Amino acid sequence: MTATPYTVSDVMTRKVIAFTPDAGFKEIAACMERWKVSAAPVVEGEGRVVGVVSEADLLPKEEFRDRRLGLIEQMRHLGDTAKAGSVRAGDLMTTPAVTIRPDSTLPQAARLMAERRVKRLPVVDADGTLKGIVSRADLLKVFLRPDEELAEDVRRDVVKLLFPVSHTRVEVAVTQGVVTLTGQVRDGESIPVATRLAQAVEGVVDVRCRLETVASA
Known part of the structure; x- marks a missing residue:
């Protein structure tokens, strides 16, 4: 093929909602609702991605609100119960973040999403600095x-x-x-x-x- 394959940089969203590790629980929930996103990267310093916080990371606070777990069940749900008691993005986020480079091809992005079972990927440069985000919907843009x-x-x-x-x-x-x-x-x-x-x-x-x-x- 002589045509250059489409890359992540061709379809990614460049305006990204991101949080610092100190962002509070209510701030995160409010931003997700306002911007209609279910997950967002967590960045520190000059924009280096250190994790991703999603609705799934916030839900344990509601899930375990009125539940008293036994010791064995606490050990089984250790990660979730820890998040249920957290109020900062740095404690709530999933880390390390699953990221992708801007020059990756769309099939590479699709495979990574499928393998890691995520709906979107922060796009980072060689230094891990946030450049955008690519979602499943973005990958479908080529069919337009x-x-x-x-x-x-x-x-x-x-x-x-x-x-x-x-x-x-x-x-x-x-x-x-x-x-x-x-x-x-x-x-x-x-x-x-x-x-x-x-x-x-x-x-x-x-x-x-x-x-x-x-x-x-």
Whole structure:
């Protein structure tokens, strides 16, 4: 592929709600409600990310409000009961934070979210300084690319690349993100490759390959 893959920096949100370790419980809850976010990074110094505080970190205060736990149950829920008695972001946050670099690809971000079971990732530079945040919704932005733009990418980076002789006989149509390749080409062995490369174009939903091989094209 000659096109540069989309990276986290292309889709991330640059205005980020963040807290210092000294931020209080009510301040955190109020900001989450106001800005409609369920988690936010905790930063110190010049913006270095030291953790993430989420709704899940706040809920133990309500969960254990009227419960008296036995010793064994206390040990089993040690982390949650500690958070139930905490009032500062530094004590409530989950640490270390799961972060990602701005130059990471979107598939890398998606895999990390799935592996660590998180909905968003603070984006940090080499020094761990906060640069933005990327969410599941951000990763889906590539599927908003216009069909015409996708078609042009497939023509330039797939068809002309693989079929330099017969590319004029290949039609590329894109409807709602679904690419359809039709026509006749000389190099039949490259047809499966064309399907894979078209599928890899950012924003493509599916590929229907109807290319045929001819002796002379």
